[in-house]
Structures are given as structure tokens and as C-alpha cells.
Amino acid sequence: MVKGQTREYAKEELKSKLELYLQSKGIDIQKNFKCLVCDGGHRTPNMGYNKKSNRIHCFACNADMDIIDLIGYETGKSGADLFDYCYAYFNIPVYNVRTGSQVYENASESNNSPLQNDYGAYKAYIEACKASVGQTEYFSWRGLSPEVIEAYNLGYDPAKKAVVIPYGAENEYYITRSLENKSYYKLKGEQEPIFNLKALYSPFKSVFVTEGALDALSVIDAGGVAIALNGTGYGRLINILKAQPTDNVLILSFDNDEAGENAKNKLFDELIKINAVCVKFNISGQYKDPNEALMGDRDSFLQAVADAKNQAEHHARQVEEERQVSLEAEKQKYITESSIGAYRMVFQDQINADVREIPTGFLELDKILDDGLYDGLYIVGAISSLGKTSFVLQVADQIAECGHDVLFFSLEMSKSELIAKSISRFTFLGCGGNTNDAKTTRGITAGKRYAGYSQKERELIAGSTDKYFNFAERYVYISEGIGDIGVEQIKETVQQHVKITGNKPIIFIDYLQILAPVDMRASDKQNTDKAVFELKRLSRDLKIPVVGISSLNRENYNSAISMAAFKESGAIEYSSDVLLGLQFEAAELNAESIHRMKRQQPRKIELKILKNRNGATGDSVTFDYYPMFNYFEETGKKSVDKFDSIVGKGGAKR
Numbered sequence: 315m316v317k318g319q320t321r322e323y324a325k326e327e328l329k330s331k332l333e334l335y336l337q338s339k340g341i342d343i344q345k346n347f348k349c350l351v352c353d354g355g356h357r358t359p360n361m362g363y364n365k366k367s368n369r370i371h372c373f374a375c376n377a378d379m380d381i382i383d384l385i386g387y388e389t390g391k392s393g394a395d396l397f398d399y400c401y402a403y404f405n406i407p408v409y410n411v412r413t414g415s416q417v418y419e420n421a422s423e424s425n426n427s428p429l430q431n432d433y434g435a436y437k438a439y440i441e442a443c444k445a446s447v448g449q450t451e452y453f454s455w456r457g458l459s460p461e462v463i464e465a466y467n468l469g470y471d472p473a474k475k476a477v478v479i480p481y482g483a484e485n486e487y488y489i490t491r492s493l494e495n496k497s498y499y500k501l502k503g504e505q506e507p508i509f510n511l512k513a514l515y516s517p518f519k520s521v522f523v524t525e526g527a528l529d530a531l532s533v534i535d536a537g538g539v540a541i542a543l544n545g546t547g548y549g550r551l552i553n554i555l556k557a558q559p560t561d562n563v564l565i566l567s568f569d570n571d572e573a574g575e576n577a578k579n580k581l582f583d584e585l586i587k588i589n590a591v592c593v594k595f596n597i598s599g600q601y602k603d604p605n606e607a608l609m610g611d612r613d614s615f616l617q618a619v620a621d622a623k624n625q626a627e628h629h630a631r632q633v634e635e636e637r638q639v640s641l642e643a644e645k646q647k648y649i650t651e652s653s654i655g656a657y658r659m660v661f662q663d664q665i666n667a668d669v670r671e672i673p674t675g676f677l678e679l680d681k682i683l684d685d686g687l688y689d690g691l692y693i694v695g696a697i698s699s700l701g702k703t704s705f706v707l708q709v710a711d712q713i714a715e716c717g718h719d720v721l722f723f724s725l726e727m728s729k730s731e732l733i734a735k736s737i738s739r740f741t742f743l744g745c746g747g748n749t750n751d752a753k754t755t756r757g758i759t760a761g762k763r764y765a766g767y768s769q770k771e772r773e774l775i776a777g778s779t780d781k782y783f784n785f786a787e788r789y790v791y792i793s794e795g796i797g798d799i800g801v802e803q804i805k806e807t808v809q810q811h812v813k814i815t816g817n818k819p820i821i822f823i824d825y826l827q828i829l830a831p832v833d834m835r836a837s838d839k840q841n842t843d844k845a846v847f848e849l850k851r852l853s854r855d856l857k858i859p860v861v862g863i864s865s866l867n868r869e870n871y872n873s874a875i876s877m878a879a880f881k882e883s884g885a886i887e888y889s890s891d892v893l894l895g896l897q898f899e900a901a902e903l904n905a906e907s908i909h910r911m912k913r914q915q916p917r918k919i920e921l922k923i924l925k926n927r928n929g930a931t932g933d934s935v936t937f938d939y940y941p942m943f944n945y946f947e948e949t950g951k952k953s954v955d956k957f958d959s960i961v962g963k964g965g966a967k968r
Contacts (some may be wrong), residue, residue, distance in 0.1 A: 499880060673687075682930070696875075
């Protein structure tokens with residue numbers, strides 16, 4: 315096992331283990347897989363692995379995790395316990411520079427580890443080399459003062475004829491440079507850290523960033539504070555600063571060559587992206603790098619370092635002043651736009667505006683809803699074939715008859731079928747509820763039947779058609795589609811309607827679960843949730859009622875309706891302003907009673923107020939429903955005469 319590393323670098327190594335960890339679970343990272351958090355995506359996998367960022371992301375629950383987040387979620391561990399567990403799991407040796415010991419959760423692994431001995435040997439080696447530094451003039455030849463040589467434990471190995479440069483005060487890493495072949499040597503199997511990293515967070519206001527350790531030592535000798543990246547690679551520095559930003563301004567002082575210039579410019583751009591304060595400064599003058607500048611013209615180099623510090627710290631003060639000005643402007647903007655005091659006039663204008671309710675045409679329902687519909691999201695749910703489309707269509711017609719624009723988005727029935735349902739209802743009303751003369755939807759649309767109709771029946775159909783089109787041609791707009799109408803199209807159609815007519819319409823959608831998906835990769839639940847959120851936003855922004863029909867969960871078909879019954883979406887329960895549930899009126903609902911009640915004429919239907927954001931819940935309205943003629947009538951509020959419920963007795967074809 316190799317020597318341990320500080321937690322900072324161990325963490326970076328740990329993050330690279332996500333791919334291996336996923337593969338150990340049998341996951342094919344080349345394609346999406348079932349979410350490890352919400353367990354969603356059995357049919358359509360919705361979690362993916364991003365190799366570039368080393369993270370996983372779920373398009374369903376928006377979980378976004380690296381390996382540390384994932385193991386923390388799976389184990390319930392957090393903080394230091396989580397990291398120690400991860401290091402032990404992946405056998406990553408970690409050295410605590412403060413205590414001088416290896417960190418592992420699993421004691422059995424650390425007891426047999428040679429790490430502590432390695433570090434003891436490293437420390438002893440560095441101290442021995444430091445004691446021998448007087449045997450070489452290399453560092454003084456490089457322009458470094460005895461104070462810097464002493465402070466940074468620079469040393470000499472007489473056996474190897476090499477100088478030794480430790481990379482931190484804790485002596486956890488070092489490099490050697492042979493004086494015979496002038497080659498640098500790193501510790502085998504080790505990742506070379508940033509030289510003098512702790513200076514990044516020193517309280518000296520400015521920190522020089524150089525390429526090599528000797529360059530950083532030269533800046534330090536000239537009165538500055540410096541770190542060295544050990545080359546032109548800057549990825550580790552960016553990752554460290556993302557995890558722990560510094561308050562110091564960074565002075566980028568790379569070598570005076572093409573590689574150094576390119577790296578300096580790229581690092582500058584990356585630092586700006588993470589809001590680090592930085593400047594670019596050539597402290598080397600005509601020389602190749604800072605150390606050569608120190609060796610070649612010490613006085614000029616000391617002045618260049620001083621000038622760079624002054625300029626950088628002046629720039630940092632300007633940035634801070636600009637940040638304070640921006641913060642104050644943001645504060646004032648927030649107060650102006652968000653405080654209750656600033657909203658007073660807007661609120662008063664809304665109160666003074668003539669906010670009018672829109673009656674549904676059902677007296678008892680309007681009474682419960684505070685005289686009708688207001689801006690907001692209304693959801694109507696029921697089991698299959700109970701009459702939810704007929705109910706909502708009747709409400710739409712009754713609103714349109716009063717002179718309000720209605721936009722009806724039909725995702726299941728054709729425009730002709732909806733019109734025929736409305737005309738069928740009017741034939742029923744027009745003949746006083748005489749089932750022998752009233753016509754069903756099929757009786758309206760099947761042209762071959764007209765040859766068998768009496769003159770009275772023909773006149774009834776014609777009169778009902780005229781009655782419907784008298785208001786519908788001015789106030790009813792129907793958009794039909796199957797799987798191709800989505801929320802965005804609804805919003806565009808509504809905006810176009812307002813722009814062209816100048817009228818805000820009441821929106822009806824039949825039905826939510828078959829709206830075109832917002833995201834083809836998302837689940838049905840996610841798409842329904844998104845649709846509900848957007849419809850709620852539409853109702854709020856335009857201050858109009860939006861009425862949507864919803865199907866129910868199949869397991870709720872034989873039980874009393876509740877908020878839990880609404881299919882594929884928790885957003886329906888939470889985002890709707892009013893939630894209405896249609897069900898059979900019965901003391902007990904089960905498969906047998908429902909089957910029996912479906913054969914009744916009229917059917918006894920109850921509309922339950924499951925949620926009413928601005929009113930009472932738990933109330934209900936009872937209806938007689940005539941499914942053959944698409945007509946709902948509030949119980950006790952008869953608008954047609956009583957008639958024989960034996961439908962078809964002696965009558966013509968309907």
C-alpha cells in the first residue's frame with residue numbers, strides 16, 4: 315500500500331470511483347438506468363451517468379449526485395463518518411497531517427498499514443536532508459535567502475547528490491532534483507500536490523500562482539505569498555476553490571513562454587467563472603520565469619512583486635466595492651418587488667378591479683363555489699364512463715350561453731362528437747324530457763336515421779341545433795387532437811385568442827392524462843405533474859378559470875372518491891384550487907352497486923367538493939344524470955317535466 319494522502323486529494327480520488335461503483339452494481343453506464351433514489355423508470359429508465367462531471371442525474375426526481383452523495387444516501391452516513399467509510403470502502407489511504415496518523419473507519423486495515431512508518435521515514439529523511447543543506451550552494455545560487463531555505467525545510471541528499479524540496483510544512487510530500495543530470499523526481503505512485511497549498515488561505519490578501527516550486531519560493535523570498543501548480547495544469551486548483559473559496563486575490567504569474575501564457579489565460583477564465591478574484595501579472599520581466607528573474611535582477615524582481623501585490627490588492631478593493639454596490643442594488647430591487655409595503659398599490663388595484671365570478675349554470679354548485687368560477691385551477695375527476703366529459707361540456711355550454719368565451723381542448727373526442735352531445739342535450743330539454751323524441755349523440759350524427767324521423771323530430775333537431783349555434787358560433791372554440799396537444803400549445807392558443815378577440819376565455823381540457831408529454835423521457839406522473847403546474851401558472855398569470863378533467867387510479871374505481879384517487883399525479887392534489895369528484899350517490903360503493911347504478915335512468919350522481927382553497931370542503935351536490943342525452947340536472951331543480959324512465963318505450967330510434 316502506498317503512502318497516504320491528505321483528505322483534500324483523497325476526496326478527489328474518491329470522486330473518480332463512481333463509474334467503478336455503478337458497474338459493481340451491474341449497471342450499464344453507457345445508457346440510462348432505473349433511478350437509485352426514487353426507484354422510478356422501470357419502463358423508461360430516467361437516471362444517467364455523466365462521465366465528464368462524474369455524477370449521476372435523475373430526470374424524474376432531479377437527484378444529482380457524486381459518489382459521496384450516493385453512498386451517503388445509501389448508508390445514511392454523513393460528515394466525517396461518511397468520508398471515512400468511503401475511504402475504507404475503496405481502500406484509499408488518507409493521512410491526517412494534524413495527528414500524524416492514517417484515517418480509516420476499518421481499524422483492521424489501518425493496523426496492518428505501513429503508512430505511519432512511511433510518513434515517519436519521510437519526515438526523518440526531510441529533516442536529515444535539511445541538516446545537510448549546507449553541503450550545497452544550489453539554493454543560494456538560485457537566489458533564495460537563508461531565511462526561506464530554513465522556513466521551507468529545503469535540503470540536500472549527499473548520497474544521491476540531489477536537492478530536496480518539501481511540499482508543505484507538514485512534510486507529507488517532497489520532490490528531489492539531481493544536481494548531476496538536473497532531473498526532477500517525484501515520489502513513485504504519488505500524485506504531486508500543489509506546492510505550499512495552505513498559503514492559498516493565508517490572511518495576506520494576495521497569493522501568487524506560479525508553475526514551479528522554485529518560482530513560488532522566489533516570490534516568497536521577494537516578500538510575496540505563493541503557491542505552485544507544478545506545471546500548467548490547473549484542474550486541481552479549480553476543484554479546490556470550488557469546494558473552499560479563498561478571500562485572497564490570485565496573481566497569475568506563469569512562465570514567459572507560449573505554454574505558460576496559454577495556461578495563464580485559460581486559468582484566468584476558469585477562475586472568473588467561479589467568482590474568484592484574480593489578475594494576470596508578468597513579474598519575470600524579460601526572464602523566462604520568476605526564479606530566473608530573481609537570479610538575474612533581484613532588485614527589479616522585488617519591485618515587480620511589490621507592484622503586483624499593490625495592483626492586485628487595489629483590484630480586489632474595486633471588486634469588493636462593485637460587489638457591495640451590486641448587493642445594495644439587489645437588496646433595493648428585492649425590497650421594491652417583494653416587500654408587502656411595495657405591493658400595497660398593486661393589491662389595492664386588484665381589490666378595486668371588478669373581479670367577477672362566472673356562474674356554472676348549476677345553482678347549488680355555484681352557491682358552494684361562492685357564486686361561480688374565479689381565476690384558478692379546477693379539476694374534475696371520476697371513474698370511466700360516469701359522465702365527466704358530459705358534465706364539463708354542459709358547464710362550458712352554460713357559461714357560453716351567458717356570453718363568456720370558452721376554449722374547449724378535446725384530446726379524446728372529435729369536435730363533431732362534442733357538438734352532437736350538446737345538441738342531444740338540447741333535444742332532451744326541448745321536448746320536455748320526452749325520451750321518445752329526444753335524440754342521443756348517435757341519433758344526431760347518424761345521417762341515415764333521419765329518413766325514419768318524424769316531422770316533429772326533425773323540427774326538434776333543427777331547433778336544438780339553432781339554439782346551440784346561436785351562442786356557440788360566437789363564444790365556443792373547440793380544439794381537437796389525439797396525443798398532439800400539449801401544455802405549450804394550450805398556452806399559445808389562449809394567448810392568441812386573447813390577442814385576437816380581446817377576451818379572456820374560460821379553459822376546459824378533456825383530459826389531463828392524455829396531454830402530449832412535456833418530456834418524452836419522463837414518466838407519465840412527471841409529465842402530468844408538469845402539465846398541472848403549467849396550467850396553474852396559466853390560470854394565475856391570465857387570471858382566468860382553467861377546468862381540467864382527470865381520470866382516477868384504477869384501484870379506486872370501486873370505492874368512495876378521495877384526493878388520493880387522482881391518477882398519476884400528486885400535483886393535482888396540491889396545485890389545484892378546487893378539486894371536484896363525481897361518483898354514484900350510494901350508502902356504500904362497490905363493484906356490484908356501481909354496476910347496478912349504471913343501469914338506472916336517470917343515474918343518481920354526487921359531486922363532492924374534495925378541496926376548495928377559498929371555501930368549504932366536504933360539501934356535495936346531487937344530480938340526476940341522463941347519460942343517453944348527456945344531461946345533468948341538480949336534484950330538486952328540475953328544468954324539464956318528469957317523464958317515463960323506461961327509455962325507448964314505443965319511441966323512434968334515437
